[in-house]
Amino acid sequence: MNSPAGGILLEASALSKLYPGVTALSEVNFDLRRSEVHALVGENGAGKSTLAKIVAGLEKPDSGTMRLQGRPYSPAGKKEAERSGVRIVMQELKLISNLTVAENVFLEDMPRRMGWIDYRRMNASAARLMAEVGLENVAPDRPVRELGVGQQQMVEIAAGLSRQCDLLILDEPTAALTDAERELLFAHLARLKSAGAGVVYISHRMEEIKRVADRITVLRDGKVVATCPAADASIGQIVRWMVGRELKDAVGTSPRRVGEVALCVFGLSRGEAVKDVSFELRSGEILGFAGLMGSGRTETMRAIFGADRPDAGQVYLRGSTRPAKIGSPSDAVRCGIALLTEDRKEQGLLLPLPVRCNVTLARLRELARPGGWIRSSQEKAVAERMARMLSIRCRSTEQTAAELSGGNQQKLVIAKWLYRDCDVLIFDEPTRGIDVGAKFEIYRLLADLAGRGKAIIVVSSDMQELLAVCDRIAVMSAGRLAAVFDREDFDQDRIMAAALSGYAGAQGKAAGA
Amino acid sequence: MSDFRPIAWLAGMPAAVKGGFMRLLALVGAMMARFWRALPAPLRGSILTPPTAIGRAAARCWRRMPSPVRTRVERLAALAGSFAAGCWGGVRAAVRESLGMLLILAGLIAVFGLTTDYFISVSTFRMISRQIPDAIIIAVGMTYVLIIAGIDLSVGSVLAFSSAMLGVSMVRYHWPAWAAILLCLDIGLACGLFNGFVSIRWRLPSFIVTLGMLEIARGATYLVTDSRTQYIGSAIEGIAEASVLGVPLPFVIAIAIVVAGQLVLTRTVFGRYMIAIGTNEEAVRLSGIDPRPIKLAVFVLCGMLASVAAVIQTSRQATSDPGAGTGYELQAIAAVVNGGTSLMGGRGSVARSFFGVLIIAVLERGLVQLGASTPAKRVITGLVIVIAVILDCYRQRLRSSRR
Numbered sequence: 001m002n003s004p005a006g007g008i009l010l011e012a013s014a015l016s017k018l019y020p021g022v023t024a025l026s027e028v029n030f031d032l033r034r035s036e037v038h039a040l041v042g043e044n045g046a047g048k049s050t051l052a053k054i055v056a057g058l059e060k061p062d063s064g065t066m067r068l069q070g071r072p073y074s075p076a077g078k079k080e081a082e083r084s085g086v087r088i089v090m091q092e093l094k095l096i097s098n099l100t101v102a103e104n105v106f107l108e109d110m111p112r113r114m115g116w117i118d119y120r121r122m123n124a125s126a127a128r129l130m131a132e133v134g135l136e137n138v139a140p141d142r143p144v145r146e147l148g149v150g151q152q153q154m155v156e157i158a159a160g161l162s163r164q165c166d167l168l169i170l171d172e173p174t175a176a177l178t179d180a181e182r183e184l185l186f187a188h189l190a191r192l193k194s195a196g197a198g199v200v201y202i203s204h205r206m207e208e209i210k211r212v213a214d215r216i217t218v219l220r221d222g223k224v225v226a227t228c229p230a231a232d233a234s235i236g237q238i239v240r241w242m243v244g245r246e247l248k249d250a251v252g253t254s255p256r257r258v259g260e261v262a263l264c265v266f267g268l269s270r271g272e273a274v275k276d277v278s279f280e281l282r283s284g285e286i287l288g289f290a291g292l293m294g295s296g297r298t299e300t301m302r303a304i305f306g307a308d309r310p311d312a313g314q315v316y317l318r319g320s321t322r323p324a325k326i327g328s329p330s331d332a333v334r335c336g337i338a339l340l341t342e343d344r345k346e347q348g349l350l351l352p353l354p355v356r357c358n359v360t361l362a363r364l365r366e367l368a369r370p371g372g373w374i375r376s377s378q379e380k381a382v383a384e385r386m387a388r389m390l391s392i393r394c395r396s397t398e399q400t401a402a403e404l405s406g407g408n409q410q411k412l413v414i415a416k417w418l419y420r421d422c423d424v425l426i427f428d429e430p431t432r433g434i435d436v437g438a439k440f441e442i443y444r445l446l447a448d449l450a451g452r453g454k455a456i457i458v459v460s461s462d463m464q465e466l467l468a469v470c471d472r473i474a475v476m477s478a479g480r481l482a483a484v485f486d487r488e489d490f491d492q493d494r495i496m497a498a499a500l501s502g503y504a505g506a507q508g509k510a511a512g513a
Numbered sequence: 514m515s516d517f518r519p520i521a522w523l524a525g526m527p528a529a530v531k532g533g534f535m536r537l538l539a540l541v542g543a544m545m546a547r548f549w550r551a552l553p554a555p556l557r558g559s560i561l562t563p564p565t566a567i568g569r570a571a572a573r574c575w576r577r578m579p580s581p582v583r584t585r586v587e588r589l590a591a592l593a594g595s596f597a598a599g600c601w602g603g604v605r606a607a608v609r610e611s612l613g614m615l616l617i618l619a620g621l622i623a624v625f626g627l628t629t630d631y632f633i634s635v636s637t638f639r640m641i642s643r644q645i646p647d648a649i650i651i652a653v654g655m656t657y658v659l660i661i662a663g664i665d666l667s668v669g670s671v672l673a674f675s676s677a678m679l680g681v682s683m684v685r686y687h688w689p690a691w692a693a694i695l696l697c698l699d700i701g702l703a704c705g706l707f708n709g710f711v712s713i714r715w716r717l718p719s720f721i722v723t724l725g726m727l728e729i730a731r732g733a734t735y736l737v738t739d740s741r742t743q744y745i746g747s748a749i750e751g752i753a754e755a756s757v758l759g760v761p762l763p764f765v766i767a768i769a770i771v772v773a774g775q776l777v778l779t780r781t782v783f784g785r786y787m788i789a790i791g792t793n794e795e796a797v798r799l800s801g802i803d804p805r806p807i808k809l810a811v812f813v814l815c816g817m818l819a820s821v822a823a824v825i826q827t828s829r830q831a832t833s834d835p836g837a838g839t840g841y842e843l844q845a846i847a848a849v850v851n852g853g854t855s856l857m858g859g860r861g862s863v864a865r866s867f868f869g870v871l872i873i874a875v876l877e878r879g880l881v882q883l884g885a886s887t888p889a890k891r892v893i894t895g896l897v898i899v900i901a902v903i904l905d906c907y908r909q910r911l912r913s914s915r916r
Contacts, residue, residue: 339799346793347796368782
């Protein structure tokens, strides 16, 4: 391996990219050395993903040049970039849900024997790759659609790692991962580094970046704000660069007045995923749900919401002694329960429709005259009011939801439920894939909502987030509620231990991570 | 021409004459305005006084009315006003989004006008307006079904079955026309209900359920009619023969259904839910809205519209033919997709479907006048459908890049 430019693997100079109406990148200089993890950080829409896509050959820059290993490099497409040894693992899942894990991993070049796919060889190598990323319990011939989001992301990463590459781009790889899965990924990155590959690492999680990155480049509004060794920059400094203004590191946790019991869940069970879960939630309280991926948190929430029918158990509302009849999401919404799903693009939003329609969807009937005639001026006013209230950044409420950034999409989902005026709000991974600035806005919003007497559940895989935001943390493990901690008892190690308690023999795996 | 038909008459005039006529009207208007301004002020005042006096009296009368009556009238007026404003807004938006199709239509008419001798004539337009109402009405229902990401392949058979029941009840059992028409509409309703219920209850793709209904209804048609065409006669012809201001009544009904369909789609909760369901049914369900009744209603509507088309077609032919409506489902889908409605759901426009039907009808009529044979006509129509969809694809891209 010759490295004429003194160990520099990739050098991009003066890259610019214009999208209609937006300058995604302007005059960006970026370089990546061998055996280096170079983190790209910035708020959503700062241009990280655009830069990554250009390097990976998915987009063409409008101007600027790139050199790969000293040679001019301008890939015409993903294929050509891959031939040059550049691979990308995208933030959005690109798996084909009806194909098996192994078929997805080897989609581009399946092992063949006389024209037929050699399934035995393919499944064996897929199983080996899965084991490397800690998915040894996932059979390679299982269809991807049966896996959880976090597992799917690991499959995607495994697919990215499956082939030899000199330059790997990871765009938000850990957004849906648990801590244990993340550790396995980091171990793998270390292996790649020692083999001389360069890694471009995009993430919103600061602690993570401080841990794995050698250098950090901060982007803001399509421009490079700073590039420096990771050791030299404090998290506070990076965040300041990113947002261009001072941000408090922690969310203000002013004591709130916790009111009556708003929701009481008793003995909730559903299949293997949820076993005898009981808890109470008071108005004005934020209750966190911690646990490993697949510990049954999402399934519990879906069962409460009526999205999946529970096998057993009751839900009591507002201290009522009679169980609420919740057989479907529409019953739940009528009872004032809202579920903000983990997968906001697939389950929360109508992406091709304008912001306006998304805000008013859940309460459209009240905006209409008898007969269903929508009062359009009123609808517009409502949408604009909600957009302003949550400071959703959009050109107008007629812009489609698909065009918003991740953080603004999440705010849009919140706007929908706020307008519906639900009392119990269940957030499943509210800040997944959202930049730091927007994250803090969401945290403030959560605190604000609780202050207004809403009862809030936050399901999250980000422990720091739960510790910062919640009044109490419930920990789920293998479908059971393992423990509930009050704020004064918050302790990361004890929560982690509780999360692992349900898995006999799983401690080894976590300890190894 | 025995009766005076101003719209057809105006449309039939040569362009130069029409232009001259319009200019004349404008000139007369301007002269009248100048004349009014030239009048001495007192004279003008005295002419205006009687109306103002009437106005004052009306105002006095209004003030004397009991206030509950007044508020109720006011509320009613406000409702009517905003309803009208909404309608107007909806119609304007529909026209704006159909501009491209209007251009294609105008282009087609111009081409056929130049290449044939008699294309731009009253008889052509009367022919088309008599022939397409059933296709238009079916296209409206199909648009709805496609928007909720479904499909209804049974419309042609449902049309035939409804028509057969209309014929049988009138010819064999001597039912009065109104009762037979009601029965006919109920048949459409029942078929739509079956389609909707089965596909929703067992979560089956509507493609396969309605394909079943296509066979069921066609078979039932042959069973009830003993495979015979039934002549009904003048008892049913009235609907097709009637005309409003020179425009055939069926065409007026079809236009009314198009306007209502477009307004329901774009201005009502029901329409918004339809679009939302077609876009992402799971997101709608998780927003606390039960999508099932809405989907059921759409299938029922589609079935009923097929039977409305059956009434009109039966009336036009004065007979009910068990072979009627064969292939209508595909024609309707072609016209609707031509109008930019997505087969994947979530996007569509009734107004544009209307123009889709109209464009195909004009094309076929024009080709007939050019002397094209039926097979050649079908080849050309098919090609034009494909080209139109390709063009629409570019239009979409243009619009999304302009944003």
